[in-house]
Amino acid sequence: MKSIIKNLDLHSQGVWLPILISVLLLIYALFMPKKGIGWKEFYITFGVVGYLAWISDSVxxxxxxxxxxxxxKITGIGEFLSYSIIPSALAVIYLNYFGKHNKWLLTILFMIISLMIELGMRSVGYMKPHGWSIFLSIPLYFIVFRFLLPLHRKWIKC
Incomplete structure (x- = not known):
C-alpha cells in the first residue's frame, strides 16, 4: 500500500492544482452543451490530444x-492528469465553441487559459522547468489553438 501511495506522488508540492484543474475541466467538458462537436468528435479529440500530450511529455x-x-523520477497522478486530462479537455472545449467568426477570440482566450494554468503550476511549485520557458509556450499554444486543432476538426468531420 505504501508503494502505491508513493507512486501516486500525492506528497509533491502543489499536486492539488493539476488535480483540481483537471476535475473542473473534465466535468465542464462532459456536461457542456455540445454545439460544435458531438460525442464521436469528443471521443476522438480526447484520445488524440491525450496521446500527443504524452508524446510531448516523453520528448x-x-x-x-x-x-x-x-x-x-515518478509519474504520479498530477503528471498523469496534467498530460491526459487537461490538454484533452481544453481541446474539446475549444473545438466545441470554435467557429469562423470567433476563431481569433477563442485562440487568444485559450492561449491565456493555458498560460494561466502553466503559470499556476509553476507558482505552486508543481512544475519545475529546466530550460523550458514561457516564451516557448506562447508560440506552441498559438500553433495548437490556431492551426492544429482546427485542422484536426476538419479531419474528424470528414
Missing amino acids: LGKMLDLVDFGHP
Whole structure:
C-alpha cells in the first residue's frame, strides 16, 4: 500500500492544482452543451490530444529533461492528469465553441487559459522547468489553438 501511495506522488508540492484543474475541466467538458462537436468528435479529440500530450511529455520532459512535474523520477497522478486530462479537455472545449467568426477570440482566450494554468503550476511549485520557458509556450499554444486543432476538426468531420 505504501508503494502505491508513493507512486501516486500525492506528497509533491502543489499536486492539488493539476488535480483540481483537471476535475473542473473534465466535468465542464462532459456536461457542456455540445454545439460544435458531438460525442464521436469528443471521443476522438480526447484520445488524440491525450496521446500527443504524452508524446510531448516523453520528448520534452523525459528525453530532453526540459521540465518536471512533481517528483522527477515518478509519474504520479498530477503528471498523469496534467498530460491526459487537461490538454484533452481544453481541446474539446475549444473545438466545441470554435467557429469562423470567433476563431481569433477563442485562440487568444485559450492561449491565456493555458498560460494561466502553466503559470499556476509553476507558482505552486508543481512544475519545475529546466530550460523550458514561457516564451516557448506562447508560440506552441498559438500553433495548437490556431492551426492544429482546427485542422484536426476538419479531419474528424470528414
